[in-house]
Every structure is written in structure tokens, then in C-alpha cells.
Amino acid sequence: MMTMKSVAEESPRGWLAFELSVLRRLRFRSVANPLAGEPDLDLYLKRWGARVAVNDAAQWAWVRGVARVENNATRLADEDVALLLEDVYVPHHRLRNPALARWFGETDAWWFDNFRENAERLEGEVKQALALDLGMMVGDYALSFDDDTRELRQPLSRALRRIRESQPAPVDNNHRNASRNTDARHFVADQHGDLLFLRLPAPRGARRDSFAAWREEWVRGGDDFWSEAAAAQVGRLGAGAETRQQYLRHVEDLLETAGHFRRWAISFVETGHFSTEEVVELLRRLRKVDTIYTKDFSELTGARAAIVTASS
Numbered sequence: 001m002m003t004m005k006s007v008a009e010e011s012p013r014g015w016l017a018f019e020l021s022v023l024r025r026l027r028f029r030s031v032a033n034p035l036a037g038e039p040d041l042d043l044y045l046k047r048w049g050a051r052v053a054v055n056d057a058a059q060w061a062w063v064r065g066v067a068r069v070e071n072n073a074t075r076l077a078d079e080d081v082a083l084l085l086e087d088v089y090v091p092h093h094r095l096r097n098p099a100l101a102r103w104f105g106e107t108d109a110w111w112f113d114n115f116r117e118n119a120e121r122l123e124g125e126v127k128q129a130l131a132l133d134l135g136m137m138v139g140d141y142a143l144s145f146d147d148d149t150r151e152l153r154q155p156l157s158r159a160l161r162r163i164r165e166s167q168p169a170p171v172d173n174n175h176r177n178a179s180r181n182t183d184a185r186h187f188v189a190d191q192h193g194d195l196l197f198l199r200l201p202a203p204r205g206a207r208r209d210s211f212a213a214w215r216e217e218w219v220r221g222g223d224d225f226w227s228e229a230a231a232a233q234v235g236r237l238g239a240g241a242e243t244r245q246q247y248l249r250h251v252e253d254l255l256e257t258a259g260h261f262r263r264w265a266i267s268f269v270e271t272g273h274f275s276t277e278e279v280v281e282l283l284r285r286l287r288k289v290d291t292i293y294t295k296d297f298s299e300l301t302g303a304r305a306a307i308v309t310a311s312s
Helices: 015-023 040-047 059-070 078-084 098-102 106-119 125-143 156-166 184-190 213-220 226-233 244-255 276-284
Strands: 030-033 051-055 178-180 195-199 263-270 288-296 304-311
Touching: 015 040, 015 263, 015 288, 015 304, 030 040, 040 051, 040 059, 051 059, 051 184, 059 125, 059 178, 059 213, 078 106, 078 125, 078 156, 098 106, 098 213, 106 125, 106 156, 106 213, 125 156, 125 213, 184 244, 244 276, 263 276, 276 288, 276 304
Parallel strands: 030 051, 030 195, 051 178, 195 263
Antiparallel strands: 263 304, 288 304
């Protein structure tokens, strides 16, 4: 079983609250998020009444965006759950997705393999996305246990039912929200709105040992896509960058396509790879910088978060 990084290692605790506190000070009715990842912030923006469009190169993030951001009203019915769990523990001749064996024990691997196939039997993209989102939550639950705590874990089907019961109703903001799985530059060029919210990704790019790697392999149905996916991102924000100049050039390249947005909010964590001053200097070459917000998380994580806003 591969070792995963926790979400806390990717961003400081309390970062979402910091981002929301800054965005509350801005005036906007629509927002586009080209590198969304987890759509927690975007769901809050839906609750505020904004029209939201999210995008991510990772298919697991796109699916979660369909389930939580694009979806305004659809929920899984009891009969849908019954179909998802039909013969879910029954093994076949071999796993359709052999990559599951690297993450889970044999019984759990069959559960996720069968669940993934059953999800495709549901009617409509939104219900399938809801099913996969629920399955990802079950997988994260299963992988949160180690050898010392595994005896406390519930059977996966029971855990799924409990997680489903705890989920809030979809947020209906009376807008046509969107979730996309495309190149960030193309997404930005195609979207129109008041605010571009850009959370800068880690310079190292997507990794097979990241917290969400198992989700991507499960949603895609295998692990033979990593090289091709990495090649598709070369030269773009989200790919690995060896130098700060290369990384900042990727940021600038994306922002050059975003001139039609009235305001930008650029959110990031100082990791030592680049500084707030360098980001501000880059933005000033493109438009007027309004405000620089910072939050010191050094006592908890040794990091400092920042959000820079700029307007046309």
C-alpha cells in the first residue's frame, strides 16, 4: 500500500477560512476557478449566491465539481444506493482496475472495483458523479486507518450508507454553475465573470504519492495515464517547475488569458520556491494591484498564506 500525504501537508490549517474572509470583502456575482481541486471554497461561494465555474485537470476533482458545484438539486435515491451496492463484494476472474491492489487489501479492492462499474449503470452524468464522489469519501475513510486502528473501521457498505446520510442537501443558487476537465488556459479563455480566483498549485506538479492519487486512479479505471497526463501539462501552470522563473512564467502565461475578468484574486502559500513580492511584481506588470492579504500559519505549519487582489 502506498503512503499518502494528508491534505494538511498541502495547505495550512485554516487556509479556507482565510480565503473566505478575504473574498467576503470583494464584490462579485460570478467567479471562475481554473485549478479548483477540492471544491470546498466554491461550495461556499454558491451559498453566497454567486454563479460558480470550476475546472481541474484531475478527473476526480472534475467529478466532485459536477456533484457539488454544477449540481443544484439531484440526490441519490435509495434505489440508486441499492444498485451501487449490488454484488459489490463478489470477486470476478480479475480486477478490472489492477491499480486498486496497490491501495487496498483484496476484499476492499473488489468492493471499489465493483462499485465503480455499478456507478456507470446509474442514469445521467450527475448521478454518476454523485456516486463516485460518495465512493471517494468511502475510500478516504478506509485509507485513514492504519494497522493499529483498522479494527475500528466499519465495513465499507455500512460506511457508505452512514456517509450518505450525513451529507447535506445540494446547494441551489438558482444559477447554471459548471465543472470542467480541461486545460486551465482554455477554461479561463472560455469563461466570463466578475472574479478569477486562482489558487497557485505546488511547483512540484501532480504526484502519484499525493493524497488524491488513489482517487484519480479509481475514477480513471487504472494507473497507465500518469505519463500522458504529465506530458499534457508540460509548460503550463500545474506541471512541475524546476526553477522559480519557470514557475512564475507559467503563472503569467495563464493570467495573460484572463484580462476579461474585472478582478483577480491570487491565493498561495509561501513555500520558499517563490515569494509574495515576486507574485506582486508579476501582477503589476499585467494590471493594478489592489490589496495584499497575508496570514501567518508558521506556528502550526511553518508557512505563510497570502492573497493578492488586482483589478483592471
